Amino acid sequence: MLDLIIIGAGPIGIACGLRAQKEGLNFVIVEKGCLVNSLFNYPSTMTFFSTSEKLEIGGVPFVTINNKPNRAEALEYYRRVATSHNLPVKLFEAVQSITAEGGIYTVTSIKAVYQAKNVIIATGFYDVAVTLDIPGEDLSKVKHYYKDPHYFAMQKVVVVGSSNSAIDVALETHRKGAEVTLVIRGEEVSNRVKYWVRPDIVNRIKEGSIKAYFNSNLKAIREYEVDIETPEGVVTVSNDFVMAMTGYKPNFELLKKWGLNLSENKFIPQYNPETMETNLSGLYLAGVVCGGLDTHLWFIENSRVHAEMILDDIVSKR
Structure with a gap:
């Protein structure tokens, strides 16, 4: 006992x-x-x-x-x-x-x-992992856990989220040569992001090296593209991997x-x-x-x- x-x-x-x-x-x-x-x-x-x-x-x-x-x-x-x-x-x-x-x-x-x-x-x-509950989330290209940026080199990567994990993924994969698109539900990058990292992502978005859709949601995932619901309507983006950093x-x-x-x-x-x-x-x-x-x-x-x-x-x- x-x-x-x-x-x-x-x-x-x-x-x-x-x-x-x-x-x-x-x-x-x-x-x-x-x-x-x-x-x-x-x-x-x-x-x-x-x-x-x-x-x-x-x-x-x-x-x-x-x-x-x-x-x-x-x-x-x-x-x-x-x-x-x-x-x-x-x-x-x-x-x-x-x-x-x-x-x-x-x-x-x-x-x-x-x-x-x-x-x-x-x-x-x-x-x-908190799921997106959208069509295509069960595809092998969708990841909820992230280990190393090299895996995504020279790939088209959609990152969902705006917290620390999502922003780290976006910046690190971008610097390994990935074409990164951020999908953010709110109107800006979360204020919870590490204070020494937030200016970096804001500037990368501002200069256009990382594309960001604000007030937006991922709507559907297919083998080689995704649909993003934005305030201007649905946008289809070609895609190799989805990093769903949704918590x-x-x-x-x-x-x-x-x-x-x-x-x-x-x-x-x-x-x-x-x-x-x-x-x-x-x-x-x-x-x-x-x-x-x-x-x-x-x-x-x-x-x-x-x-x-x-x-x-x-x-x-x-």
């Missing part, structure tokens, strides 16, 4: 594990993919908005020579934190079910069955299956903001998963504290 099961080995799941270890709890961290799986799936060239000290967990310094760390540095940092502390992490072990009986949770993964008095769900939000969301069906109450509008899970305990006694939420569809509410830097809040509550009940 364990004291605690942590589902998700991202930065916040690892932070929870560090605090649990400090308290002498018997626990395990179960992760469906690799260590910090979401960060691994970030673009290879990605640079964080946050400075390194705001990404630190467990009081372990994150040392970097850059003002803002990149993906590779973050992967190395969190790996070294997990291995140097010998955290009991079970990787590539997707959780299939969570059931409760007599105050004990049974967590069944594809490899094992665990039992504990407490469970923390720290599964993030990067696993389910991501937690696996709400899984959360409901596990018994969590979700709000009807934005699917925000019910939890106590002082302890992070959900409607199920002994089951807690940590990290970005707490925001429901509002995935911009929580980041590593402002949800690290969830580990302390949760473990304070668990320890107080021992």
